[in-house]
Amino acid sequence: MLALDLINAPRWHDLAPGVRVQMRPLTTAVMVATRSDPAVEAAPEEASDEERAVAFAKALARRAVLGWEGIGDADGNPINPSPEAIDALLDVWPIFEAFQLTYVSKGLLLEQEKNASALSPNGPSAGATDIAKPARKRAKTAQAG
Structure with missing residues (x-):
C-alpha cells in the first residue's frame, strides 16, 4: 500500500554527527x-x-536545502546556505552519501517498488511446481580434519 504523507512541510535530516539540514519535501x-x-543540462555528453549524478545531486540540494546547523566556514563561524x-x-x-541515502533514496523508493515483477499469470511462473525429488535422508556431517 502506498502511504501518502499529507504533511508537505520541510524536515530536518541528520547528515553527519552535529550536521543537520532542513530540506523541503522531495516532490x-x-x-x-x-x-x-x-547545471544539469550543461553536463557534456561525454560526462560519466x-x-x-553529482551535478544532479548538487542541483537538487540547491533547490531543497532551506537551512542547516553545524556548518561553518574555515574559521569555524556558522554560515548560511548559499549555492x-x-x-x-x-x-x-560522507555528506554526499548521507544526502543520497536520507533524502534522495526515500523519494526514489516508490520508483524502485514499481520495478519489481509480479508473477506472470500465463508465463513460465504460472502454476510452477517443484520437479526435484525430496532427499531420502539427511546428509552426513563433514568429518573434522
Missing part, C-alpha cells in the same frame, strides 16, 4: 525543476554517469 515539482537545471556553500557541502563524500 515532483522539485525533481522536474532539477532535471531542467542549467557518476559526474551527471556555493551547498555545492561545497556535497563535495564532502
Whole structure:
C-alpha cells in the first residue's frame, strides 16, 4: 500500500554527527525543476554517469536545502546556505552519501517498488511446481580434519 504523507512541510535530516539540514519535501515539482537545471543540462555528453549524478545531486540540494546547523566556514563561524556553500557541502563524500541515502533514496523508493515483477499469470511462473525429488535422508556431517 502506498502511504501518502499529507504533511508537505520541510524536515530536518541528520547528515553527519552535529550536521543537520532542513530540506523541503522531495516532490515532483522539485525533481522536474532539477532535471531542467542549467547545471544539469550543461553536463557534456561525454560526462560519466557518476559526474551527471553529482551535478544532479548538487542541483537538487540547491533547490531543497532551506537551512542547516553545524556548518561553518574555515574559521569555524556558522554560515548560511548559499549555492556555493551547498555545492561545497556535497563535495564532502560522507555528506554526499548521507544526502543520497536520507533524502534522495526515500523519494526514489516508490520508483524502485514499481520495478519489481509480479508473477506472470500465463508465463513460465504460472502454476510452477517443484520437479526435484525430496532427499531420502539427511546428509552426513563433514568429518573434522
